[in-house]
Amino acid sequence: MMGAYEYMVAMVTFACIYAIFAIGLNVIWGFTGLINIGHVAFFAIGAYTSALLTLNGFPFPLSVLAGLLIAGFFGFLISIPTLRLREDYLAIVTLGFAEIVRLILLNEEWLTNGPMGLAGIPQPLRDAIPWDYNTFYLILVVVCLIGVYLGVERAVKSPFGRVLRAIRENEEAAKSLGKDVFNYKVQSLILGASIAGFAGSLFAHFITFLSPDQFESIQTFYIWIMVVIGGSGNNRGTILGAFLLLFFFEGMRFIKDFFELPMAPENVAALRLVIVGILLVAMMMYKPRGIMGEEAYVTGR
Numbered sequence: 001m002m003g004a005y006e007y008m009v010a011m012v013t014f015a016c017i018y019a020i021f022a023i024g025l026n027v028i029w030g031f032t033g034l035i036n037i038g039h040v041a042f043f044a045i046g047a048y049t050s051a052l053l054t055l056n057g058f059p060f061p062l063s064v065l066a067g068l069l070i071a072g073f074f075g076f077l078i079s080i081p082t083l084r085l086r087e088d089y090l091a092i093v094t095l096g097f098a099e100i101v102r103l104i105l106l107n108e109e110w111l112t113n114g115p116m117g118l119a120g121i122p123q124p125l126r127d128a129i130p131w132d133y134n135t136f137y138l139i140l141v142v143v144c145l146i147g148v149y150l151g152v153e154r155a156v157k158s159p160f161g162r163v164l165r166a167i168r169e170n171e172e173a174a175k176s177l178g179k180d181v182f183n184y185k186v187q188s189l190i191l192g193a194s195i196a197g198f199a200g201s202l203f204a205h206f207i208t209f210l211s212p213d214q215f216e217s218i219q220t221f222y223i224w225i226m227v228v229i230g231g232s233g234n235n236r237g238t239i240l241g242a243f244l245l246l247f248f249f250e251g252m253r254f255i256k257d258f259f260e261l262p263m264a265p266e267n268v269a270a271l272r273l274v275i276v277g278i279l280l281v282a283m284m285m286y287k288p289r290g291i292m293g294e295e296a297y298v299t300g301r
Contacts, residue, residue: 009134011250016141017203019242020148022226023235024195029224030233030294031156032188033168034083035091037220038098039196042071044105044215046197047204048112051121054205060124064201071197072190079189083182098217105212117211121204141202148195149235155191156235164188165233225276229283231290240291245276 021043028036046067053063082093105112112118129136155161163184166174175181204210222245230241252272283290 006132006134009132009138011246013134013138013141013206015243015246016138016145017199017206018223018226018246019239020145020202021196021199022223022230022238022242023148023152024192024199025220025223026192026227026232026235026238027152027156027164027195028188028192030227030238031161031164031168032185034185034189035087036094036189036192037091037217038078038094038096038101039192039223040215040217040219041094041098041101042075042193042196043200043203043219044101044212045074046071046200047210047215048105048118048200049197050201051118051204051210052111054122055118055120060122060205064198064205067201067204068194068198071200072194075190075193076186079186083185083189095217095220098215098220102212102215102217105215112212115212117209119209121208121210123205123208137206141206144198144202145239148198149239152191152195152235160184160187225280227290228280229290231292231294233294234290234292237290237292244291248272248276 021039024042025036025039028034028039049070050063050067053066054060058066078094078097082090085093106115108114109116123133123137124140125136126133156164163174163179166177166179167181167184171181174184226241226245227238228241229244230239231237249272252268252275
């Protein structure tokens with residue numbers, strides 16, 4: 001049975017992975033204003049790419065890099081036909097893309113093992129770590145989160161990030177200043193998709209098992225909640241939102257047992273979503289910028 005320490009290590013690891021995942025969406029939505037309802041597709045592509053490569057003998061760093069690059073490549077492919085669409089159509093197309101990816105993972109058994117999933121995904125340095133492996137993996141994921149955070153912060157505080165904000169606030173004004181709006185949107189989607197693919201790779205090697213039902217569209221909405229609660233356009237807020245939502249979901253299990261509520265597990269899951277919905281409505285009414293809100297930046301030339 002998992003002890004308290006092992007449980008906390010696992011939860012913090014998941015929170016860090018989902019924080020990376022959410023930062024990818026924050027790049028696309030928070031800084032650029034693109035409505036992406038299919039963000040989980042890039043997470044799945046990164047996870048399955050890295051898992052399949054390591055299961056076939058490729059080293060962990062190369063597999064993770066491949067997951068990141070291929071997720072970014074699919075971000076590029078979907079950007080070409082969709083980024084000229086209006087916001088509502090863009091949301092519909094990205095949602096459809098996520099469902100297509102999930103159905104491919106479910107039905108192409110020759111590649112993904114279909115609904116049976118991929119088991120026994122190798123973990124980096126598993127036999128070489130003399131102490132608790134999950135603690136080592138947590139440290140690895142924390143380092144990755146810090147790296148992604150610092151990299152994205154540098155990007156959004158640069159002239160590149162200034163243009164993304166200009167596109168988000170007024171696309172026509174950005175065009176009038178001579179900016180190639182479409183090209184910047186493509187770059188934003190590629191960057192966000194690559195970050196999601198990276199998070200998916202870390203996820204795959206932590207849980208060591210993947211199946212298509214782990215990548216349903218509801219996962220994208222959870223990531224949206226993290227971004228909205230923490231503060232759209234603020235990466236620190238996004239990280240905070242990821243930790244708050246994940247620990248709220250997990251904490252609901254203990255509340256049920258502590259108060260001895262006569263509720264079935266499926267009813268507890270439904271109650272969690274109801275409470276999150278109420279909190280989101282309250283957030284939009286009283287703190288629409290999120291807990292932290294977007295920071296004001298003064299960028300260089």
